[in-house]
Amino acid sequence: MRYAGSFARDGEEARMSREALDALRTRVHDDPVLARRLAGIAPERFTGELVRCAAELRLDVTPADVEDGIAAGRQVWLMRWLR
Amino acid sequence: MAALNAAALREWTPIRVFGEARDLTVEWAVVERSFSDPFFEQTAGHAMQHPFNALFARRTPVAQLEALAGLSPGVAPTGFIFHMSRCGSTLIAQMLARLSDTIVLSEPQPFDALLRLRRLMDADEELAGWLRGLMSVLGRPRHAERRLFVKFHAWHVLELPFIARVFPHVPWIFVFREPRAVLRSQAREPGAEVVFGTIDPRLTGIDAAAAQALGPNAYAARVIAAFCDSALRCAALGRAAFVEHSSLPDAVFDSLLGFFGVGASEDEVRRMREIARADAKSGRTAFAAPNGERDPTGELDRLAAELLDPAYAALRATTSR
Numbered sequence: 001m002r003y004a005g006s007f008a009r010d011g012e013e014a015r016m017s018r019e020a021l022d023a024l025r026t027r028v029h030d031d032p033v034l035a036r037r038l039a040g041i042a043p044e045r046f047t048g049e050l051v052r053c054a055a056e057l058r059l060d061v062t063p064a065d066v067e068d069g070i071a072a073g074r075q076v077w078l079m080r081w082l083r
Numbered sequence: 084m085a086a087l088n089a090a091a092l093r094e095w096t097p098i099r100v101f102g103e104a105r106d107l108t109v110e111w112a113v114v115e116r117s118f119s120d121p122f123f124e125q126t127a128g129h130a131m132q133h134p135f136n137a138l139f140a141r142r143t144p145v146a147q148l149e150a151l152a153g154l155s156p157g158v159a160p161t162g163f164i165f166h167m168s169r170c171g172s173t174l175i176a177q178m179l180a181r182l183s184d185t186i187v188l189s190e191p192q193p194f195d196a197l198l199r200l201r202r203l204m205d206a207d208e209e210l211a212g213w214l215r216g217l218m219s220v221l222g223r224p225r226h227a228e229r230r231l232f233v234k235f236h237a238w239h240v241l242e243l244p245f246i247a248r249v250f251p252h253v254p255w256i257f258v259f260r261e262p263r264a265v266l267r268s269q270a271r272e273p274g275a276e277v278v279f280g281t282i283d284p285r286l287t288g289i290d291a292a293a294a295q296a297l298g299p300n301a302y303a304a305r306v307i308a309a310f311c312d313s314a315l316r317c318a319a320l321g322r323a324a325f326v327e328h329s330s331l332p333d334a335v336f337d338s339l340l341g342f343f344g345v346g347a348s349e350d351e352v353r354r355m356r357e358i359a360r361a362d363a364k365s366g367r368t369a370f371a372a373p374n375g376e377r378d379p380t381g382e383l384d385r386l387a388a389e390l391l392d393p394a395y396a397a398l399r400a401t402t403s404r
Contacts, residue, residue: 029091029139029141030091032095035113035135039115039136040115043134050138066134072137073137077128080099
C-alpha cells in the first residue's frame with residue numbers, strides 16, 4: 001500500500017525523502033532515548049509525530065514514505081515463515 | 084563487522100533469529116509490554132504491529148549477542164521448564180508470570196532457532212556462547228525484574244544435556260501427564276512437535292525412513308516417548324524436579340516455588356490462583372483435563388501402553404522419592 005498521493009511524487013523529491021528516512025533510521029538506532037520516545041507514540045498518531053520529529057532533526061521525511069516503510073516492514077514480518 | 088554499541092541496543096529486545104547456520108541474524112524490536120503472554124511469539128508479534136517496529140526494527144549478526152551479554156548482562160535464569168507437551172507447562176509459565184519482578188519467556192523463537200542449528204553446525208562452544216548471550220540479553224530487566232524463567236519447546240528436552248552444560252546451575256523441571264490424555268489432545272489438534280518433519284526424527288531415535296512409514300498417532304507417541312526418556316536420562320543433571328499434571332495447580336504453591344527459591348506474597352498468590360482458574364493458553368475456559376476426547380479404535384490406548392506407560396511409571400516414581 002502506498003500513501004495517498006505518493007504515486008505523484010517521483011524523481012529527486014522522492015529520493016531525498018527516502019534518504020532522509022534512512023538517515024532518521026540511523027539516528028533512531030544510535031539513540032536509545034529517541035528510540036524509546038518514538039516507540040511510545042500511539043500507533044494512530046505515529047506518522048504525523050514521526051514526520052514532526054524528523055523535521056526537528058532537519059530531515060525532510062514525507063508521510064508517504066513513512067507509511068510505505070511501515071507497510072513494507074509489516075510485510076516482511078508477515079512473510080517470516082516463508083524464509 | 085561494525086563495532087558493537089551496547090548502549091544503543093539498551094532499549095531493544097531480540098525477538099527472532101533467522102538465516103543460515105554461519106550467517107545468522109538477530110532481529111530486534113522495542114518491546115513495551117512485559118513477556119506475560121502465554122507464548123513469546125504473541126508478545127513479539129504484538130510489538131511488531133507497532134508502526135515504530137515495522138519501520139525501525141533492526142538486525143545484527145548473531146555473534147554480537149555474546150559480546151553484548153558481557154557489556155550489558157541480564158538477570159541470571161531462575162529456572163527452566165521442560166515438558167512432554169499438553170501437560171500443564173503453559174499453566175505453570177503463566178502462573179510464574181504473575182509473580183512481580185519476573186520475566187517468563189515461553190517457548191522463545193530465538194532459543195529454538197539456535198538449538199535447531201546444533202546438529203547442523205557441529206560447533207557447540209560457539210553455539211553455547213550465543214545461547215548465553217541470548218539468555219543474558221533477553222533477561223535484561225526492563226521493569227526492574229530480578230527473576231527469569233524459560234519455558235522451552237517440548238522437543239528441547241532432547242537437547243537438555245547440552246542446555247544443562249551451557250547453564251549448569253539453573254534448576255529445571257519436567258512436566259508430564261498421563262499419556263492417553265496427551266495422545267488424545269495431540270490427535271485432536273496436533274502440535275508442531277509431533278508433526279513429521281518439524282524436528283529431525285533422528286533426535287528422537289527414529290530412523291527417518293521408518294518415521295515416514297508411521298501413522299501420525301504412532302509418530303506422535305514415539306516422539307513424546309523420546310521426550311520422556313530424555314528427561315528421565317537427565318534426571319541427575321543439576322537440580323531437577325518432575326511435576327505431574329494432576330498435581331497442578333497446587334504443586335506450584337506446594338513445591339515449585341520453593342524448589343526455585345521463590346517466595347510469593349499474598350497478592351502474588353492471588354494473581355496466580357486467578358490465572359490457574361482460566362485455561363492457560365486461551366484464557367477462557369477453566370483449567371481442567373479435557374473431557375469427551377474419544378479413541379474409538381483403541382489405537383491411542385495401544386500406543387500409550389506400548390510406548391509411554393513405562394516412562395510414565397518411571398516419571399511418577401521420581402515424584403514419590
